[in-house]
Amino acid sequence: MGISEKVASYLEKGSWIRKMFEEGARLKAQFGEQNVYDFSLGNPPEEPPREFLEEIRSLLDRPGIHRYMPNAGFPEVREAVARSVAAESGLAVEAQHVVMTVGAGGALNVALKALLDPGEEVVLVAPFFVEYRFYVDNHGGESVVVSSSEDFSLDLEALARAINQRTKAVILNSPNNPTGVVYSEEQIRALGELLREKGKALGRDIYLLSDEPYRRLLYDGISFPHVFRHVDNAIIATSHSKDLALAGERIGYLVASPRCADLERLMAAMVFANRTLGFVNAPAMMQLAVASLQGVSIDIASYQRRRDRLYELLTGVGFQTMKPQGAFYLFPRSPIANDITFVQAAQRRHILVAPGTGFGCPGHFRIAYSVPMDMIERSVPAWEALAGEFGLKPL
């Protein structure tokens, strides 16, 4: 066989994901897009904000912007990001603490390459974004999975038990994909203390990699605790894939807290990783376009309306789910233990959702409501029929 045995095994293990997508495509071809309710992907359906399109138009005539640049990105863009993070965190964040990256996915890979030696461990909190395990493996690390509490908040005792001599980092994602949970200020503070104490006891630096692409998608006026305020060795990985609906443009960034251990060498290592992973630098026009848009985002109120409608719909027919505080996902309990079987039953009703198993949390399923409102309305009879099939009763 030509390809790597490891990659072959990943393809095999993930083959049910491929089968699900193939089945979704088949349903759409057979019954028409209008009659399939696709809640499977977190892909914002709206156009980016008007301000972004204006920026891009004005850049078209600007000379000299398409060339190579410093690997960390344009200095003025890094400055704009630093100003915004400094204002939010209250810390003296500067341009030299920022690396512009190819999306949040690129940012996480760059940070992991900069941090990991072979066999070092990275703690993931389940449920987690599917790609984390692969990203950790890309750089020779080992993933250690810790479950969250019943209500999907952090289980700090379980986290404490998971940290040992080989731990290099914890990856946290808030607002969370797939649960929509925003970790509280108290939890982030406690996590900061835990990492500080463990680091001291073990005589090593343990980093928090805070994955925040949904940072601006917050509901009900909830505030977002800034990790830099509570965690010394914190690195933020994020992007404008969701808040500016630019997922295909691949623009994001890394920011290290000015309180990080070994800060200068950490930054040098991340710039080196950005270069040698072959990204070289983040897309030039996108960097320039987002520089002045750090305070801009898509219409959050319309996401909140979709969240409210779906929450009302699902609980109304008997599904058990928490109300998300951010991001654009719901993570209800599957009415049967086997979430893959449940997801297949949903497909037969033309509802496409993702099984919790894929996020390290079986017995649940994920609904992405980054979909048009009219699709939610069209899906109502299918949800009612699905709930009826599993004998659910309105709560």
Ligand code: PLP
């Ligand atoms: N992290 C989480 C939790 C995500 O949900 C996603 C994308 O869905 C990413 C990272 C990757 O984001 P990007 O498209 O900016 O690479």
